Amino acid sequence: MILRANNIEFYYDPKQKFQIPDINLDSGEQMLILGKSGSGKTTILNIIAGLLKPKSGKVEIGGTDIYTLKGSQFDKFRGKNIGIIFQKPHILAPLTVEENLQLANFFAKENTHLIAPLLKELGIWDKRKAKINTLSEGEAQRVSIARALVNKPKLILADEPTASLDDQNAAAVVRLLQEQAKKYEAALIIVTHDQRVKDHIPNQIIIGGQL
C-alpha cells in the first residue's frame, strides 16, 4: 500500500468536524475526491500531503508515518515521495521552466534525467528556456505537473487541476495526469468539484454530501 490514511479526524472549529473517510491506495491506483466548494477537499489533501496535522489518525506513505518526521527530514521525504499540483501553480515566476524542475530535483537530491522526457511528453520542451511569467495558463499548468512528477513520487496529489481550463484542456490535463501516474506507477488523487472529471476516474469518494 502506498497510501494509508485511516481514522483521520480534523476540525478548525470543534463544533464543525469534517467527515473524512479512510483512504487506502496501492501504487498505480487512482482516486477522485469530489465535494462542493467548502466541503474540505483542500483540507484533506493538505492532511495527506503532510501539510496539516490531523487531530487524530495516521497518514502512512510507503509505510512511513509522515507525522512522525521532523522539519527537514519531512521536507526531504515530501520532495522525494509526494508530488503536489496546487490549485494555483506554485512555480517560481522569475525562473525558467527548466530551472524550476532542476530546483525541485536539487531539493530532493535527485538527478535531473527525467526533465527532458517529461517536458517532451507534456508538450512544453520548446518552452524550457522560457520564464514562467511568459507562459500561458495551460502551459504553466503543465509545468506544475512536470514539477510534481520530476522526482518520480510514489504519490501524486492534484487540487482542482482543471478549475480554470476549458473542456478540451481539462480533459487533456486529466489524461496527462493519469498517463504519467500509470507510467511511473504512482498513486494519484485528484480533488475537485468539477463534474467534468467524474467520468475519467471510476474510483470516487464524495465528501460533505451530494454535489
Ligand SMILES: Nc1ncnc2c1ncn2[C@@H]1O[C@H](COP(=O)(O)OP(=O)(O)OP(=O)(O)O)[C@@H](O)[C@H]1O
Ligand atoms: N485555516 C483555516 N482556519 C479556519 N477555517 C478554515 C481554514 N481553512 C479552511 N477553513 C474552512 O474549512 C472549510 C473547508 O475548506 P477547504 O478549503 O478545505 O474546502 P474546499 O472543499 O477545498 O473548498 P474549495 O473547493 O472552495 O477550494 C471551509 O468552510 C473553510 O472556510
